[in-house]
Amino acid sequence: MLYEVLLVAYLIVAIMLIGFVLIQQGKGANMGASFGGGGSNTVFGSSGSGNFMTKTTATLATLFFVLSLFLGNITANKEKAVDEWQELEVPVEPASTPATDDVPVSEQSDVPVAQESDVPAEQSQEPQDDIPN
Template sequence: MEAFKTVIWIVNIISALTIIVLVLLQHGKGADAGATFGSGSGSAQGVFGSAGNANFLSRATAAAATVFFATCMAMVYIYSNTNSHGLDFSDVQQSAPATSQQAPANSTTPAAPQPQK
């Protein structure tokens, strides 16, 4: 079961990094306005067709997001059905017991300010 958890963790991390890279590769909505006035080179048309790279990158991002969501849900299911949650400190031994400190007996708390009349 531990190997399965490790595989899900690795796939989750890879899909998260893939989403980050794919989102950073995509152009913003305002990037096409500059290409309209002649400043764009049009090199994306040769690689991705006349639709540009937005269709490919958006589909790849959606696929990576689906994998990321599925692995997150798998981890929730696996870790909710196990007895050990998080870190296990049951076998840690203390070097000295903790001491409790009490407040001095003559300490006073400041009184709340009285409203002026």
């Protein structure tokens, strides 16, 4: 329960930190603000936004790192569940001797034996004399 709460807080702090960093003006913007280049149009005044944004960013960054350390410590002490798919091994079957023939032969065959009348007679390959050349 504590882990989930810290994880949600970590996510919220990370999103807020990204937002505050993107909202801040760069250091080069101060030069333009001194000549009236939009610095007076801010909500916090010309110098007030720098202090507020800087302090908020520093606070969020510190909170982000502290939450990172806590979550890392909690995760490191957790015992990992055993994954059933981790140790997949094929059982080794004993080696069998190769057969001498491709077709296995059994002692008693249930297949009826072909009779001589079922087998067509072989024709000789000798040339016949009654065929004219």
